[in-house]
Amino acid sequence: MDYILNMAQRAKGASKALGRMKARDKNRILTAMGEKLRASHEYIIEENMKDLTAGRERGLAEAFIDRLTLTPERIYAMASGLIKMAEFTDPVGESIRGWTLENGLKIEEVRVPIGVIAMIFESRPNVTVDAAGLCLKSGNAIILRGGSDAINSNKALAKLITEAGREAGMPEGAVQLVEKTDRSLVGELLSLHHLIDAVVPRGGRGLKKVITELSKIPIIETGAGICHLYIDREVDEDMALNILINAKTQRPGVCNAVETLLIHVNKMEMLGKVEDALATRGVELRVDERGIGYMTRAVAAAEEDWDTEYLAPILSIKVVEGIEEAIDHINKYGTGHSEAIVTNSVVSSERFLREVDAACVYVNASTRFTDGGEFGFGGEIGISTQKLHARGPMGVRELTTGKYIIRGSGQIR
Amino acid sequence: MDYILNMAQRAKGASKALGRMKARDKNRILTAMGEKLRASHEYIIEENMKDLTAGRERGLAEAFIDRLTLTPERIYAMASGLIKMAEFTDPVGESIRGWTLENGLKIEEVRVPIGVIAMIFESRPNVTVDAAGLCLKSGNAIILRGGSDAINSNKALAKLITEAGREAGMPEGAVQLVEKTDRSLVGELLSLHHLIDAVVPRGGRGLKKVITELSKIPIIETGAGICHLYIDREVDEDMALNILINAKTQRPGVCNAVETLLIHVNKMEMLGKVEDALATRGVELRVDERGIGYMTRAVAAAEEDWDTEYLAPILSIKVVEGIEEAIDHINKYGTGHSEAIVTNSVVSSERFLREVDAACVYVNASTRFTDGGEFGFGGEIGISTQKLHARGPMGVRELTTGKYIIRGSGQIR
Numbered sequence: 001m002d003y004i005l006n007m008a009q010r011a012k013g014a015s016k017a018l019g020r021m022k023a024r025d026k027n028r029i030l031t032a033m034g035e036k037l038r039a040s041h042e043y044i045i046e047e048n049m050k051d052l053t054a055g056r057e058r059g060l061a062e063a064f065i066d067r068l069t070l071t072p073e074r075i076y077a078m079a080s081g082l083i084k085m086a087e088f089t090d091p092v093g094e095s096i097r098g099w100t101l102e103n104g105l106k107i108e109e110v111r112v113p114i115g116v117i118a119m120i121f122e123s124r125p126n127v128t129v130d131a132a133g134l135c136l137k138s139g140n141a142i143i144l145r146g147g148s149d150a151i152n153s154n155k156a157l158a159k160l161i162t163e164a165g166r167e168a169g170m171p172e173g174a175v176q177l178v179e180k181t182d183r184s185l186v187g188e189l190l191s192l193h194h195l196i197d198a199v200v201p202r203g204g205r206g207l208k209k210v211i212t213e214l215s216k217i218p219i220i221e222t223g224a225g226i227c228h229l230y231i232d233r234e235v236d237e238d239m240a241l242n243i244l245i246n247a248k249t250q251r252p253g254v255c256n257a258v259e260t261l262l263i264h265v266n267k268m269e270m271l272g273k274v275e276d277a278l279a280t281r282g283v284e285l286r287v288d289e290r291g292i293g294y295m296t297r298a299v300a301a302a303e304e305d306w307d308t309e310y311l312a313p314i315l316s317i318k319v320v321e322g323i324e325e326a327i328d329h330i331n332k333y334g335t336g337h338s339e340a341i342v343t344n345s346v347v348s349s350e351r352f353l354r355e356v357d358a359a360c361v362y363v364n365a366s367t368r369f370t371d372g373g374e375f376g377f378g379g380e381i382g383i384s385t386q387k388l389h390a391r392g393p394m395g396v397r398e399l400t401t402g403k404y405i406i407r408g409s410g411q412i413r
Numbered sequence: 414m415d416y417i418l419n420m421a422q423r424a425k426g427a428s429k430a431l432g433r434m435k436a437r438d439k440n441r442i443l444t445a446m447g448e449k450l451r452a453s454h455e456y457i458i459e460e461n462m463k464d465l466t467a468g469r470e471r472g473l474a475e476a477f478i479d480r481l482t483l484t485p486e487r488i489y490a491m492a493s494g495l496i497k498m499a500e501f502t503d504p505v506g507e508s509i510r511g512w513t514l515e516n517g518l519k520i521e522e523v524r525v526p527i528g529v530i531a532m533i534f535e536s537r538p539n540v541t542v543d544a545a546g547l548c549l550k551s552g553n554a555i556i557l558r559g560g561s562d563a564i565n566s567n568k569a570l571a572k573l574i575t576e577a578g579r580e581a582g583m584p585e586g587a588v589q590l591v592e593k594t595d596r597s598l599v600g601e602l603l604s605l606h607h608l609i610d611a612v613v614p615r616g617g618r619g620l621k622k623v624i625t626e627l628s629k630i631p632i633i634e635t636g637a638g639i640c641h642l643y644i645d646r647e648v649d650e651d652m653a654l655n656i657l658i659n660a661k662t663q664r665p666g667v668c669n670a671v672e673t674l675l676i677h678v679n680k681m682e683m684l685g686k687v688e689d690a691l692a693t694r695g696v697e698l699r700v701d702e703r704g705i706g707y708m709t710r711a712v713a714a715a716e717e718d719w720d721t722e723y724l725a726p727i728l729s730i731k732v733v734e735g736i737e738e739a740i741d742h743i744n745k746y747g748t749g750h751s752e753a754i755v756t757n758s759v760v761s762s763e764r765f766l767r768e769v770d771a772a773c774v775y776v777n778a779s780t781r782f783t784d785g786g787e788f789g790f791g792g793e794i795g796i797s798t799q800k801l802h803a804r805g806p807m808g809v810r811e812l813t814t815g816k817y818i819i820r821g822s823g824q825i826r
Binding site for chain 1: 429433512514518520522527528610611625629631632633649652655656658659660663744762766767768770771772773774775776777778779781782783787788789799800801802803804805814815816817818819820821822823824825826
């Protein structure tokens with residue numbers, strides 16, 4: 001217990017210093033971290049190799065090994081991410097709004113860091129670097145707890161960025177990695193509500209379920225994505241196919257990929273083209289009763305298909321009577337992540353935007369754009385699928401909270 | 414279970430209709446509710462009398478009876494609150510920000526209702542009306558669960574506003590009161606995370622502790638207030654005394670009243686005046702070793718005094734070496750609610766504003782202004798003392814979340 005408690009106390013202490021740091025000083029640290037990673041790619045790759053070897057020995061799936069792998073290109077991308085963050089506007093101290101009461105009291109809402117964030121994540125070691133950078137930029141201390149499969153990679157990355165940070169003036173305790181992989185430590189971390197302000201779980205359903213049940217600290221849930229694409233009655237068919245191909249196949253293993261195609265009953269004849277486009281790209285199609293007759297290589301969809309985040313080259317397809325049924329289906333089975341309509345009708349597009357209950361709702365574009373980097377946030381700590389605090393991609397702004405500053409001249413009630 | 418489940422399902426259904434309602438239609442309902450309350454004050458007072466009689470029989474404290482009591486004036490104030498809300502800007506649909514990506518995608522963040530709110534509160538029946546009005550205005554459905562002591566008053570108020578609402582076109586299920594007082598129903602309510610989006614507890618520590626432990630739904634914690642006033646070395650003594658008297662005695666039973674006075678060591682001689690001002694107003698003074706010598710009617714403070722929200726005419730007093738010790742004390746014992754400094758020094762005031770970690774930080778004004786009504790929000794659902802989602806007084810804006818709307822012309826990644 002002392003190991004985690006000491007870590008949280010150091011983080012709390014660091015958060016006070018971080019909250020007061022000038023943007024220039026934080027940016028110098030970010031740049032130093034990025035440069036250190038660039039200069040140390042050989043060491044990182046050596047350490048990463050230990051995880052890859054151990055993972056292969058344990059028989060991890062190739063998709064998993066791929067997410068775990070660090071190449072010089074991936075290391076340079078992480079490093080550039082940090083250096084780019086240094087160029088971003090600092091969110092801390094931003095005046096959100098301000099007004100003066102009739103009695104002369106001046107009220108101002110300013111943006112301040114949240115404090116201490118705990119990030120609990122699986123496999124991908126780049127999260128160590130991205131999360132540390134975003135938290136530092138927004139003035140928060142961070143405690144990172146990665147998966148045991150990536151422990152050597154995470155330790156190497158954390159060692160380099162904390163060393164570079166310390167040399168550039170980062171407060172001790174600002175970025176810490178839980179190096180022990182004992183699972184009970186997660187429970188201890190999640191009990192420290194007086195020291196840690198928010199927990200961000202990033203990983204599969206199992207991880208999130210455990211954290212939601214254990215945590216005494218407020219959680220920001222991220223990344224569950226059963227995303228839909230609805231092809232409306234009047235559409236540009238080429239555009240619809242392009243968007244579908246992109247949303248399903250460009251990277252099927254991520255949360256903003258499409259899992260279910262909903263198609264207007266008058267567009268059923270498009271299903272042949274859908275099959276041609278996707279089956280040749282290795283996508284398995286699971287189709288409802290009405291649609292399956294238009295296809296030759298599809299299998300029948302079961303009820304649980306509508307409720308499944310495949311994260312794989314599988315697409316479920318359902319024929320709907322119209323936009324109302326499409327919206328109802330999405331609001332019933334969707335996870336509130338990203339939903340798209342392809343349509344030429346302004347009536348349909350406006351209705352879809354208004355009635356679909358999700359973080360990101362698209363008209364005539366791929367759901368794959370739901371991403372902090374794509375949105376221009378310079379990275380993301382995750383994609384929130386809850387409604388409180390933040391919704392959608394979370395960048396540095398979403399790692400802050402408000403504080404009311406009230407200046408008076410003796411006012412009383 | 415069916416009773417609560419049905420209620421939550423009706424609320425979920427109503428929330429969809431509410432989210433799409435025009436501001437004009439919601440405002441008509443608010444006005445109708447206010448007029449109905451005004452016209453029905455005799456009936457309300459009759460029902461309230463039942464609670465008061467039962468409460469006196471059970472030997473409830475007079476302060477409690479006072480909070481429970483509805484007078485024609487209090488009923489008119491509630492009614493006027495609803496009618497005023499109708500005049501406020503509707504937060505739903507507000508464009509929070511918008512930008513266009515290099516690829517032509519137009520991203521807009523718009524304000525939308527949270528969905529379904531559950532409000533669990535004690536004694537004060539005006540919460541029924543205020544919370545219903547604020548949720549309706551912000552397009553949220555609300556499930557209200559008040560204390561059993563106020564059950565007749567709450568039932569009367571809920572009956573009147575739902576009747577008036579229904580006649581004016583409010584969706585069925587938009588405002589619902591849990592009329593059964595069985596405590597196990599609270600646990601059932603707090604388990605329905607697929608139907609209820611947020612829980613707002615409003616009441617004592619005991620209530621909040623139970624809810625935090627039971628809830629599977631995100632919580633917005635409100636109202637714990639160990640608030641401090643720090644009198645700095647250089648001050649206008651009259652201003653300091655005025656603010657202290659107001660912050661401690663104007664309404665000692667509320668969360669934004671001051672519980673602890675911190676005073677600069679060079680200002681110890683002011684303690685005689687503090688005693689004169691407060692002891693004559695019936696305030697018990699609990700003072701540390703250094704300060705007690707300057708007073709004649711004070712008792713010695715114990716360690717637990719720094720950690721106690723009296724909600725009563727009691728003030729603890731501590732002498733500090735300077736602003737650093739004052740800030741450390743506040744950040745250690747404060748609940749992150751409202752903190753004030755009285756000073757003539759701009760160095761002190763800026764440091765206090767920056768380093769004190771609380772929702773509302775005051776310079777030269779009473780902490781009693783931390784209130785949605787005083788801030789100009791037209792009421793409040795509570796005062797958040799947490800950092801996620803909302804911090805400080807929560808009005809209609811804080812009852813909304815964001816939604817990203819993305820308009821494209823075929824963009825893919």
